[in-house]
Amino acid sequence: MPTTVFPLDSGKRFTEQRIVGHNRWHPDIPALVQVRPGDTFRVDCREWFDGAIHNDDSADDILNAPLAGVHVLSGPISVLGAEPGDLLIVDILDVGPIPQEDTGPLAGQGWGYTGVFATRNGGGFLTEQFPDAYKVIWDFRGGVATSRHVPGVSFTGIVHPGLMGTAPSAELLRRWNAREQALIDTDPQRVPPLALPPNPDSAILGDLTGGEFDRVAAEAARTAPPRENGGNQDIKNLTKGSRVFYPVFVEGAKLSMGDLHFSQGDGEITFCGAIEMGGFMDLHVDVIKDGMAKYGVSENAVFMPGRTDPQYSEWLAFSGTSVTLAGEQRYLDSHLSYQRACLHAIDYLQQFGxxxxxxYMILGAAPIEGRLSGVVDIPNSCSTVYIPTEIFDLDVRPAKDGPTRIDPGPGVPTASAR
Known part of the structure; x- marks a missing residue:
C-alpha cells in the first residue's frame, strides 16, 4: 500500500486531525504536505460534510446541513518543482470507501447518502418541483449499492472524487470573486442565490491563525462550483485509472481533493446528488514543464477517463427540448432541455410505483448517461438521459401488458422547508 501522506482518524473531526486540510480556495493556504514528481502516495478523504449527515430515516440533517463548512478537502499538497505554467499530471491509481471499516457512523463505512437541499439552501437541478429537503441512505456490499428508501434498484458503484484541483493564483482568485459578485448583483435577493461569495464563517484554512487567517478567510473562494483550476467538477468518469492534467497557477501547484462519491449520474442533478462518502485515493503525480503553453491548456483540466465504468449494455433513453412546462419557447437552452428529459424520466418511472x-433520487445516484444530443437546430436544443435498465429488479421497458408496479416501501425521508 502506498504511504499515506494525508491521514485521517475516523474517530476525530476534520479540524482535530494531525494535519488539517481546508474548505476554501486561496493561494496563501499553506501546503503542509510535500511530494516529488514521480511519487505514489495515499490520501484519506472525509465525506464533504465531515460526518454531519447520519444513517437514519430523517432528512432533518439535510435541511439543517452546515453548508458554510463544505467541502472539507485533503491538502494542499505541494509538488516539488511545479511552477506556474506547468501541467500537473495526476494519475488516480485507486479510489474507494474508508478501507477496512465496514460499518460505522461516517459515510463510507459501509454506507453513503444522496440528498436534495431545500430551495433556500441551493435546491437542486429540479428545485421548482422538489423544494424541500430529502435524503436516501445507500448500503454498500461487494461494490453494489442498494437502499431501503428506494426499493427494487441496485447498481455497481462508479467510485470517483467529486472535487480535485490546484490552487488559484492571487490574480485568478480576484477574477473569480469579481465576476461572481457581478452575477450576484444582477439579482441579489434571489433564492437560491446566483453564486456564493467569500464567507469567513466556518472557514478551515490549514494551520493559518490570527490576522493572516482573517485576511485569507475574507478573500478565499468557496469550493462549490467548478472553475479554471478544476475544483468541484463532479465528473463521474474520473475513476480508477484516470489521468488528469491540471493547470498550475502557483509554486508547488498545491493539489487538493475530496468529496468522494460511490456512484453518481451525469449532472449530479439532485445537487447533493451522488452517493456521498469518505474514503481514500492512491495517486501518482508528475509535471510537464511549460505544459500549459505547449498544449494550449490555459485553463480547466484535460483528462483521460478510467476504464472501470459499470458494464451496462441495455438502456432506456428519454429526450427533452428547450420548452418550459408552461409552453414558453427558449432558444437552444440545453440546461432546460436536460431538465425536461429528466422530468420525462421521472414521469415514466412513477408508472412503475x-x-x-x-x-429523482435514482437519476441522481445511479450511473445514468446525460447527453447534449442536438444544439444546432433552432430554436430547440435536444438533451437526452439514458437509464441502464439492468439496475431495476423489474422490467421497466414498455410492453403491451403495461407496467408492473413495485411496492415503494416507506419512501424517502423528507423535511419540509416551508
Missing part, C-alpha cells in the same frame, strides 16, 4: 422523489 415509484414516487416522484424516489425517481
Amino acid at each position: 415509484y414516487s416522484d422523489i424516489q425517481a
Whole structure:
C-alpha cells in the first residue's frame, strides 16, 4: 500500500486531525504536505460534510446541513518543482470507501447518502418541483449499492472524487470573486442565490491563525462550483485509472481533493446528488514543464477517463427540448432541455410505483448517461438521459401488458422547508 501522506482518524473531526486540510480556495493556504514528481502516495478523504449527515430515516440533517463548512478537502499538497505554467499530471491509481471499516457512523463505512437541499439552501437541478429537503441512505456490499428508501434498484458503484484541483493564483482568485459578485448583483435577493461569495464563517484554512487567517478567510473562494483550476467538477468518469492534467497557477501547484462519491449520474442533478462518502485515493503525480503553453491548456483540466465504468449494455433513453412546462419557447437552452428529459424520466418511472422523489433520487445516484444530443437546430436544443435498465429488479421497458408496479416501501425521508 502506498504511504499515506494525508491521514485521517475516523474517530476525530476534520479540524482535530494531525494535519488539517481546508474548505476554501486561496493561494496563501499553506501546503503542509510535500511530494516529488514521480511519487505514489495515499490520501484519506472525509465525506464533504465531515460526518454531519447520519444513517437514519430523517432528512432533518439535510435541511439543517452546515453548508458554510463544505467541502472539507485533503491538502494542499505541494509538488516539488511545479511552477506556474506547468501541467500537473495526476494519475488516480485507486479510489474507494474508508478501507477496512465496514460499518460505522461516517459515510463510507459501509454506507453513503444522496440528498436534495431545500430551495433556500441551493435546491437542486429540479428545485421548482422538489423544494424541500430529502435524503436516501445507500448500503454498500461487494461494490453494489442498494437502499431501503428506494426499493427494487441496485447498481455497481462508479467510485470517483467529486472535487480535485490546484490552487488559484492571487490574480485568478480576484477574477473569480469579481465576476461572481457581478452575477450576484444582477439579482441579489434571489433564492437560491446566483453564486456564493467569500464567507469567513466556518472557514478551515490549514494551520493559518490570527490576522493572516482573517485576511485569507475574507478573500478565499468557496469550493462549490467548478472553475479554471478544476475544483468541484463532479465528473463521474474520473475513476480508477484516470489521468488528469491540471493547470498550475502557483509554486508547488498545491493539489487538493475530496468529496468522494460511490456512484453518481451525469449532472449530479439532485445537487447533493451522488452517493456521498469518505474514503481514500492512491495517486501518482508528475509535471510537464511549460505544459500549459505547449498544449494550449490555459485553463480547466484535460483528462483521460478510467476504464472501470459499470458494464451496462441495455438502456432506456428519454429526450427533452428547450420548452418550459408552461409552453414558453427558449432558444437552444440545453440546461432546460436536460431538465425536461429528466422530468420525462421521472414521469415514466412513477408508472412503475415509484414516487416522484424516489425517481429523482435514482437519476441522481445511479450511473445514468446525460447527453447534449442536438444544439444546432433552432430554436430547440435536444438533451437526452439514458437509464441502464439492468439496475431495476423489474422490467421497466414498455410492453403491451403495461407496467408492473413495485411496492415503494416507506419512501424517502423528507423535511419540509416551508
